[in-house]
Amino acid sequence: MGSPxxxxxxxxxxxxxxxxxxxEKASGLEAAGAGWRNSPAELAETSEVIFTMLxxxxxxxxxxxxxxxVIAGAQRGSVVVDMTTSCPDLAVRLESKFKSQHVDSIDAPxxxxxxxxxxxxxxxxxxxxxxxxxxxxxxxxxxxSDVQWFGPAGSGQRTxxxxxxxxxxxxMGTVESLLYAERAGLDLLKVIALLSRGAAGSWSLSKLGPRxxxxxxEPGFFIKHFIKDMEIALADAFRMGLKLxxxxxxxxxxxxxxxxxxxxxxxxxxxxxxxTMNKCL
Amino acid sequence: MGSPxxxxxxxxxxxxxxxxxxxEKASGLEAAGAGWRNSPAELAETSEVIFTMLxxxxxxxxxxxxxxxVIAGAQRGSVVVDMTTSCPDLAVRLESKFKSQHVDSIDAPxxxxxxxxxxxxxxxxxxxxxxxxxxxxxxxxxxxSDVQWFGPAGSGQRTxxxxxxxxxxxxMGTVESLLYAERAGLDLLKVIALLSRGAAGSWSLSKLGPRxxxxxxEPGFFIKHFIKDMEIALADAFRMGLKLxxxxxxxxxxxxxxxxxxxxxxxxxxxxxxxTMNKCL
Numbered sequence: 001m002g003s004p005x006x007x008x009x010x011x012x013x014x015x016x017x018x019x020x021x022x023x024e025k026a027s028g029l030e031a032a033g034a035g036w037r038n039s040p041a042e043l044a045e046t047s048e049v050i051f052t053m054l055x056x057x058x059x060x061x062x063x064x065x066x067x068x069x070v071i072a073g074a075q076r077g078s079v080v081v082d083m084t085t086s087c088p089d090l091a092v093r094l095e096s097k098f099k100s101q102h103v104d105s106i107d108a109p110x111x112x113x114x115x116x117x118x119x120x121x122x123x124x125x126x127x128x129x130x131x132x133x134x135x136x137x138x139x140x141x142x143x144x145s146d147v148q149w150f151g152p153a154g155s156g157q158r159t160x161x162x163x164x165x166x167x168x169x170x171x172m173g174t175v176e177s178l179l180y181a182e183r184a185g186l187d188l189l190k191v192i193a194l195l196s197r198g199a200a201g202s203w204s205l206s207k208l209g210p211r212x213x214x215x216x217x218e219p220g221f222f223i224k225h226f227i228k229d230m231e232i233a234l235a236d237a238f239r240m241g242l243k244l245x246x247x248x249x250x251x252x253x254x255x256x257x258x259x260x261x262x263x264x265x266x267x268x269x270x271x272x273x274x275x276t277m278n279k280c281l
Numbered sequence: 282m283g284s285p286x287x288x289x290x291x292x293x294x295x296x297x298x299x300x301x302x303x304x305e306k307a308s309g310l311e312a313a314g315a316g317w318r319n320s321p322a323e324l325a326e327t328s329e330v331i332f333t334m335l336x337x338x339x340x341x342x343x344x345x346x347x348x349x350x351v352i353a354g355a356q357r358g359s360v361v362v363d364m365t366t367s368c369p370d371l372a373v374r375l376e377s378k379f380k381s382q383h384v385d386s387i388d389a390p391x392x393x394x395x396x397x398x399x400x401x402x403x404x405x406x407x408x409x410x411x412x413x414x415x416x417x418x419x420x421x422x423x424x425x426s427d428v429q430w431f432g433p434a435g436s437g438q439r440t441x442x443x444x445x446x447x448x449x450x451x452x453m454g455t456v457e458s459l460l461y462a463e464r465a466g467l468d469l470l471k472v473i474a475l476l477s478r479g480a481a482g483s484w485s486l487s488k489l490g491p492r493x494x495x496x497x498x499e500p501g502f503f504i505k506h507f508i509k510d511m512e513i514a515l516a517d518a519f520r521m522g523l524k525l526x527x528x529x530x531x532x533x534x535x536x537x538x539x540x541x542x543x544x545x546x547x548x549x550x551x552x553x554x555x556x557t558m559n560k561c562l
Contacts, residue, residue: 088465111479123479148475150467158465162472166458166481172527173450177443180514183521184369184439186431191443194429198392198404199502200447202483221480233461240464242559246453249530278523 001110001117002053003028005083005143008120010034012142019043021063040064044073044080049136054084056228064094076102079132081140083124085109085229088154088161088236095128095153104132107153108140109160113221121145125163127155161233167267168230168250170204175271177205178212179278188213208268220266227254227263282391282398283334284309286364286424289401291315293423300324302344321345325354325361330417335365337509345375357383360413362421364405366390366510369435369442369517376409376434385413388434389421390441394502402426406444408436442514448548449511449531451485456552458486459493460559469494489549501547508535508544 002020006029010016016034019042020026030036037043040063044050050070054060060082064070070080080098082091082105091107098105106128116122122144126133133149140147150159177200181191192209195201208220230251237244253273260276262269283301287310291297297315300323301307311317318324321344325331331351335341341363345351351361361379363372363386372388379386387409397403403425407414414430421428431440458481462472473490476482489501511532518525534554541557543550 111481113480123475125475146475146478148471150471155465155467158462159467159472159475162458162462162465162467163476163479163481165461166454166476166483166486169450169454169457169527170481170483173447173454176450176525176527177447180446180518180521180523180525181439181443183523184436184443186436186440186443190429190431191440194404194406194427194440195444195447197427198444199394199484199488200392200444200451202447202451202485203480204483205447207480237461240461242461242464244457244461245530245534246450246457246527249526253526 001114002051004114004117005053005122006034006051007032008142009139014139017043017046039068040070041068041073044070044078045075048075048078049139050074050078050080052080052082052084054082057084057086057090057232060084060086060090060094065097071097071101074098074101074103079104079106079135081106081108081136083108083110085160085164085232086157087232088157089239091127091154091157104129104135105153106132106136107156108136109156110144111160111163112144116144124148125150125156125159127151127157127159128153157232158236161229161236164226164229165233165244165247167204167226169246170202171208171267171270172246172250172253174202174204174209175212175268175274178209178271179274208266211266211268212271217262217265217269217272219264220268222263223254223257223265223267223269224263226267227251227258230254282395283332285395285398286334286403287315287332288313289423290420295420298324298327320349321351322349322354325351325359326356329356329359330420331355331359331361333361333363333365335363335367338365338367338371338513341365341367341371341375346378352378352382355379355382355384360385360387360416362387362389362417364389364391366441366506366513367438368513369438370520372408372435372438385410385416386434387413387417388437389417390437391425392441392444393425397425405429406431406437406440408432408438408440409434438513439517442510442517445507445510446514446525446528448485448507450527451483452489452548452551453527453531453534455483455485455490456493456549456555459490459552460555489547492547492549493552498543498546498550498553500545501549503544504535504538504546504548504550505544507548508532508539511535
């Protein structure tokens with residue numbers, strides 16, 4: 001997702017340098033005029049605002065804090081914005097590490113997927129010190145259409161986790177509802193259309209329900225990424241002393257999907273898990 | 282809900298007779314010109330189409346099949362339409378009982394609540410023989426704005442159950458998400474607004490989320506009725522050989538709400554259950 005997001009900044013006239021662990025991923029940006037840097041540290045040396053968009057929390061840790069990481073080059077007064085969906089407590093740790101170098105650190109995970117990234121219509125949920133946020137807000141507003149600050153470091157990540165916790169159980173409801181309807185011999189598309197207009201309506205039902213009915217399991221949003229997000233949320237909830245049984249249940253079922261090699265499928269492929277588990281009964 | 286629904290029929294110019302176990306409930310209809318009958322049997326004797334809107338499946342059984350029930354008076358060629366949310370297998374049984382008297386039986390549960398009943402904007406999900414359905418469809422279209430036939434007897438009830446199964450887990454997700462957000466110190470209304478616009482969006486979040494944020498537990502939809510619906514769905518799923526763990530989990534939590542005397546509150550009061558359960562951790 002990083003490439004289309006950065007492209008919006010270039011097109012808006014900003015000077016852009018890029019680094020990617022896989023250089024091919026930056027080739028479009030380089031062709032469009034972005035300067036290549038050989039490491040995150042090198043990139044940070046010449047940047048006022050540094051954005052990262054990575055896969056997993058351990059990637060965030062190594063790209064920002066590791067050897068030749070952003071922290072090794074970040075200039076006093078610059079701002080680091082991590083847009084990866086990652087751990088709230090890592091966001092807190094990043095802030096304290098960067099603060100000692102007089103660098104602000106903002107957590108700014110997104111929702112809206114590939115399409116949102118391409119169209120510049122992402123929702124961007126920000127946490128961190130307000131001054132740092134305000135410095136980067138004009139840039140974030142180029143990449144997203146719904147940019148908001150939710151509070152101190154970690155608050156962006158926690159808003160994103162609230163989003164993922166909600167989706168987890170809504171997906172359970174969606175697949176259980178449609179599996180029941182299927183077994184009842186109902187016309188799934190007709191049921192989805194009627195239910196979508198009422199109190200059972202949701203984005204999951206309207207957007208993923210028809211894919212389930214057509215047995216289209218392609219991502220959308222990868223199961224492997226959703227599992228990562230649920231595990232971050234479960235760990236953070238545990239740290240707060242919260243037991244979220246709905247989330248735990250959805251996580252178990254998505255783990256089952258992983259065991260069945262559905263990791264690279266879209267989250268709606270959870271339907272296949274319930275379908276096969278209920279064949280043996 | 283029966284009274285505002287029947288009122289639409291009166292206002293549309295149809296001749297209407299009424300019976301209610303609690304006569305006061307029909308006083309508005311009587312004042313508007315409906316004729317009173319002393320039993321369901323008596324009502325059926327003079328009616329071409331008989332609508333029932335009751336509380337629980339055992340009420341449906343007694344009003345339709347009991348002593349002085351509809352079946353004791355129903356005329357050859359008439360149609361019985363049960364609009365109660367009730368058991369799919371009872372709908373099948375009703376059809377066979379009435380068929381022997383050459384009476385069609387349609388199951389037609391609704392969604393849209395008090396407001397939908399008052400405004401004539403209910404969704405009405407129908408099952409039963411298509412001819413019987415078509416005879417009643419013009420009348421149903423007066424009470425609802427989204428009237429559809431889903432298949433043989435029980436299919437209306439099963440479409441409604443698909444709706445309730447979906448709501449059950451979506452409510453779990455909504456309360457877990459907001460409880461996590463609250464513990465994280467986030468501004469709930471701000472989180473709800475942002476999440477509602479994206480992939481976590483749902484009717485439950487948009488409509489009930491703000492009530493949770495304002496600690497407004499009034500119904501909407503009563504917890505006691507929702508528990509009834511979930512139990513019908515669980516029993517029907519069990520009969521089909523389906524194990525719906527998300528639904529089971531939501532049912533457990535709503536049972537817990539009942540134990541805490543929240544039966545007469547709205548479904549969003551599930552939030553209180555999770556909130557207090559997570560205080561002890």
